[in-house]
Amino acid sequence: MKAPKFAYAKPATLPAALALLDQHGEEAKVLAGGQSLVATLNMRLSSPAILIDITGIAALSGISTANGKVRIGALTRHCDIERSAEIAKSVPLLAQAVGQIAHAAIRNAGTLGGSIAFADPAAEWPACMLAVDAEFIIAGKSGERRVQARDFFKGLYTTALQPKEILVAIEIPLLGAGYRSAFLELARRHGDYAIAGVAAIAKLDAGKFRDVRLAYLGVGATPILAKGAMAAIEGNAYSAEVVAAAQQALGRELDPIGDLYSAPPTKTHLARVLTGRALAAIAA
């Protein structure tokens, strides 16, 4: 199918983009990498009157580190994160996850901000954002506001972003020494959206897990920070009993939606298996 007709604008600055959004309101859609939006247009799931292409706004791209935080512009492409030595060193979880997002051609166009704004519950970045405790910087006509990742994902493909707002950047607190991470997912084929996945971070302190974060993808309407499983691990050393306790807690707090290929109990089972593997990888 072909997309319905739409007008097109390519502003060069953020204020110009926000002015267009303000003018057109819910009739407008922001266009970033187009890797999700164009498919929804072609399938006629969305029919905006105007696309506001933000790819000409240079200030929305780039990776920098200052004041104990890594800042990634919303327009930074998946492939830029994949190739970034700064990300590999400072936020290794993102480097571990990025190769599992689709295929190289899609990673060359798709953006971090587009993935977060689209909020597919099986996507890699939203779960990673929960695990790294990211903060999102959002611009609107009346200025900027900040939303924590944990408060951002509201429901299936639904976020705290308002129609006249643009996600500008993501800030991630740097972690000190001793932190380790693992990103694991199961998909039918490499590059497919995950059936289930986990983004895991913990500090290993004298052999014990501290500041444990387990964020899951593909097992609910939003990415999920599994607080019960995290609590079951916190302060303990790696052992079969601790893994089993985390897996049991996880079973109580996940309520997956089945998809075309996997029933809810299968997804819960896979999330439990991935939890065991992620903890083993972090403890190794």
Ligand SMILES: Cc1cc2nc3c(=O)[nH]c(=O)nc-3n(C[C@H](O)[C@H](O)[C@H](O)COP(=O)(O)OP(=O)(O)OC[C@H]3O[C@@H](n4cnc5c(N)ncnc54)[C@H](O)[C@@H]3O)c2cc1C
């Ligand atoms: C075949 C295929 C396979 C894929 N597989 C995966 C996968 O395995 N894992 C995965 O995570 N993704 C996958 N994707 C999606 C891909 O990662 C997209 O890049 C991503 O979901 C959206 O980013 P984008 O920059 O292309 O956004 P777009 O498609 O341009 O926009 C997506 C949505 O976000 C909004 N938006 C974009 N940027 C902003 C912003 N800065 N502020 C406010 N709103 C904004 C748009 O208005 C639109 O509603 C796949 C895509 C394809 C085509």
